Amino acid sequence: xxxxxxxxxxxxxxxxxxxxxxxxxxxxxxxxxxxxxxxxxxxxxxxxxxxxxxxxxxxxxxxxxxxxxxxxxxxxxxxxxxxxxxxxxxxxxxxxxxxxxxxxxxxxxxxxxxxxxxxxxxxxxxxxxxxxxxxxxx
Numbered sequence: 138x139x140x141x142x143x144x145x146x147x148x149x150x151x152x153x154x155x156x157x158x159x160x161x162x163x164x165x166x167x168x169x170x171x172x173x174x175x176x177x178x179x180x181x182x183x184x185x186x187x188x189x190x191x192x193x194x195x196x197x198x199x200x201x202x203x204x205x206x207x208x209x210x211x212x213x214x215x216x217x218x219x220x221x222x223x224x225x226x227x228x229x230x231x232x233x234x235x236x237x238x239x240x241x242x243x244x245x246x247x248x249x250x251x252x253x254x255x256x257x258x259x260x261x262x263x264x265x266x267x268x269x270x271x272x273x274x275x
Contacts, residue, residue: 146158148196171211173211
């Protein structure tokens with residue numbers, strides 16, 4: 138029996154994503170998982186929106202392609218709005234077996250100021266959550 142048949146991978150389309158994509162590629166092979174990549178576009182102007190949507194599509198397509206090249210089933214989608222709100226909607230719309238994401242590793246006041254999606258998720262779902270500290274390229 139495969140434990141993680143449907144996996145939701147939350148992406149922030151930054152340098153930390155590569156860690157979670159590579160981990161999920163290995164996990165999905167073992168569990169024969171269907172993987173869905175998801176990102177929330179959060180901007181304040183129409184100019185930012187156009188650019189952010191294009192970058193999001195490229196980011197998610199790249200992650201999907203990485204899994205497909207390994208013979209795995211992958212898909213992606215994105216939403217626009219407040220990240221925590223849209224992520225919780227996505228988590229609740231499907232019966233996911235695992236929610237996965239890379240974290241930036243903010244601590245203390247930095248976490249408070251920037252917010253913590255992982256914190257919101259852990260307090261609002263009963264699904265298993267996989268968090269991996271992303272490696273930030275300098």
